[in-house]
Amino acid sequence: MNEAEGDDVLAIAQGWRSEGREVALATVVETWGSAPRPVGSHLVIDGEGNFMGSVSGGCVEGAVIAEAIDVIGTGQPKTLSFGVADETAWEVGLSCGGRISVYVEPVS
Amino acid sequence: MRLELLQRLNEARAAREAAIVLTDLASGGQDLLLERQVEAHIEREALETLLRNGRSGSVELGGTALFAGVYLPPVKLVCIGAVHISQALAPMARLVGLDVTIVDPREAFATTERFQGVDLRAEWPDVALPEIGLDRWSAFCALTHDPKIDDPGLHAALRAGCFYIGALGSRKTHGRRVERLTEAGFAADEIARIHAPIGLPIGAQSPSEIALSILSEITAVRRLKPQPR
Incomplete structure (x- = not known):
């Protein structure tokens, strides 16, 4: 598969949902600067916080997973933005210096 | 994303057919377009450009700003x-x-x-x-x-x-x-x-x-x- 550096995230999303798990799909919808993963990259998350795929080099996955569990709860999609690491938001900063927007939606 | 749309997308990918998912990020509205549907589409030119470049990104179709997820078959x-x-x-x-x-x-x-x-x-x-x-x-x-x-x-x-x-x-x-x-x-x-x-x-x-x-x-x-x- 062409998502090769790993797994077929969309097939996993379908598989998890079909098993009856609560599932959210996160997609990189915009990048600026040296973002680590291209637009269109996916991360799939289930209600337990299990995840596959990536939307960054690991810098913001934790924050996206937390938001995804919220999205699963509300059923409402949301768009998240992450920027350069700074003192106030370093936990969700991109150490590479890029900025990304991530769309998180429930698979329902 | 509706499971039904995700299933159709995965079917297209398995059949080596290029596909585009259009999402209105503001409303969450979503649509799947298969490669074979593009030719007859009113926004044919913009959609063909997406398929040619093979890159997902923002597009404006019919005056609406959308996110286009572009899925090309694996090489x-x-x-x-x-x-x-x-x-x-x-x-x-x-x-x-x-x-x-x-x-x-x-x-x-x-x-x-x-x-x-x-x-x-x-x-x-x-x-x-x-x-x-x-x-x-x-x-x-x-x-x-x-x-x-x-x-x-x-x-x-x-x-x-x-x-x-x-x-x-x-x-x-x-x-x-x-x-x-x-x-x-x-x-x-x-x-x-x-x-x-x-x-x-x-x-x-x-x-x-x-x-x-x-x-x-x-x-x-x-x-x-x-x-x-």
Whole structure:
């Protein structure tokens, strides 16, 4: 598969949902600067916080997973933005210096 | 994303059909367009550009700002020749995300011992290639040095419009190949699509270095130029 550096995230999303798990799909919808993963990259998350795929080099996955569990709860999609690491938001900063927007939606 | 839409998207991907998912990020509204639906679509031109570039991103369609997720089929790499270069090329290509198949009718070459875990067909190209199904999402390499085996493969690759076609051999060897292809009825501009000598000029010597140069050339053709239509 062409998502090769790993797994077929969309097939996993379908598989998890079909098993009856609560599932959210996160997609990189915009990048600026040296973002680590291209637009269109996916991360799939289930209600337990299990995840596959990536939307960054690991810098913001934790924050996206937390938001995804919220999205699963509300059923409402949301768009998240992450920027350069700074003192106030370093936990969700991109150490590479890029900025990304991530769309998180429930698979329902 | 609705599960039903996700299922149709995954079906299209499994069938090697390009697809676009249009999402209104403000409302969450979503639509799936398959490649074959694009031609009749009112926004045909914009959608065709998305498919050609193969890149997801923001688009404005009918005055609405949308996010377009573009899903192109995974690229196949088909090599004629279960040779030393192929032994290095197969695992390297897989790491880069290509679906690799090796074809060689010579059973002494096409052994599972030499190609563990690789889709290996000990058949003539005329038998194996129709089954594998070359298409414009395929890269093709002729690596046997033997015209009896390479040429039928090259014919099939040219006819299928593979986005990359490479053939091993010196300029002199390729000169004779061009003559044979011309005799077989291929036009000069078709024959000019063949990359020969194969691979980027990086001074490759060992089989694995040659594999690296081939893989680099495939990557360059795939990523630097618009995706083939």
